[in-house]
Amino acid sequence: MNWLKKLLNAITPENKLKIENETEQEKPKEEDTPQPEKPTVIRPTxxxxxxxxxxxxxxxxxxxxxxxxxxxxDKSQFKSEWNGQLHITRTTPYESTDDSEKLMLIFCAGMVATTIFSHGKSYVLANLSNFPRNPAMMHTNGGDDDNIAIRNLSATVGRDARFHLQGRWVMWNGYQAIFNYLMEPAVWSSVELIAQTLFESDAFKMSHDEIQALLADHGKLEELNGPTAAFLAARYPLTKTKLSQMI
Known part of the structure; x- marks a missing residue:
């Protein structure tokens, strides 16, 4: 019934009142029926x-x-303890260690972004060797589920016969790789652009196509090509040396 909920939410208050009035005219008039309270809208931070x-x-x-x-x-559409949701579809098997590593990086990115936003890029760059080995320096923004996923995925990657690494080293390496990537000027300005657009929106939701159009309109897609190519070339294919490097 999600389509019905969306339809009802899209109807303006005036139209809702009109529909309710028309419905009431078809029933014998008894006593006023109390109207349900409108759900409280919780704006994202x-x-x-x-x-x-x-x-x-x-x-x-x-x-x-x-x-x-x-x-x-839109917090009405997912678990109450979540602050947001990126809806993605896996197109490759879960069993692949390489895919687990990429998924781990995606989970790392949320807390990395809020940490950069909280402390500022200059502070993070000056203290990058302490991230994320000192958990107190990380701004998690309610990322408990992310943390669990990151630990499980990093352990899976570390157990791979090619690497034989402790999961925590894989995790720390992944965090630092994403810190470096998100602090690239073109990448960080794209993070801020999407975030500000969502924050100012009344819908609290954007499709992938809408975000791509937003980035294209501001010239960000072309700007992202360089940092994206550099990151992928430096990190892949995965090796034990690459996964164990720390700043």
Whole structure:
């Protein structure tokens, strides 16, 4: 019945009143029926929008493995403890270690983005060797589910016969890789653009096509080509040396 809920939510208050009045005219008049209270709209914070925009930008790195559907901060549509949701579809098997590593990076990106936003790029660059080994320096923005997924995926990658690494090293390496990527000027300005657009929106939701159009209108898609190519060339194919490097 999600389509019905969306339809009802789209009707203006005036039309809703008109429909309710027409319905009442068909019934015998008894006593006034109390109207249900309108649900309270919980606006996302700018931190929420930054967090989900970080997930989105890193998902763009992997178009062959991930199909992005939408970015949603309407809290009435998902678990109450979540602050937002990036809706993606996996297009490759879960069993692949390489795919698990890419998914781990996508999960890292939300907390990395809110940490950069919270501390500022200059502070993060000066203290990057401490991220994320000092958890107190990370701004999680309610990323408990992200944390669980990151730990599980990094352990899966570390157990691969090619690497034999502790999961925490894979996790720390992934965090630092995403810190460096998101702090690229073209990437970070795209994070801020998407976040600000979502924050100022009344719908709290954008489809992948809408975000792509937004980035294109501001010249961001072309700007992202350089940092994207550099990141992929430096990180892949995965090797034990690349996964164990720390700043």
């Amino acid at each position: 700018l931190y929420d929008c930054i967090h989900e925009s970080g997930h989105y930008l890193v998902s763009l790195l992997f178009p062959n493995e991930i199909r992005i559907n939408s970015l949603n901060l």
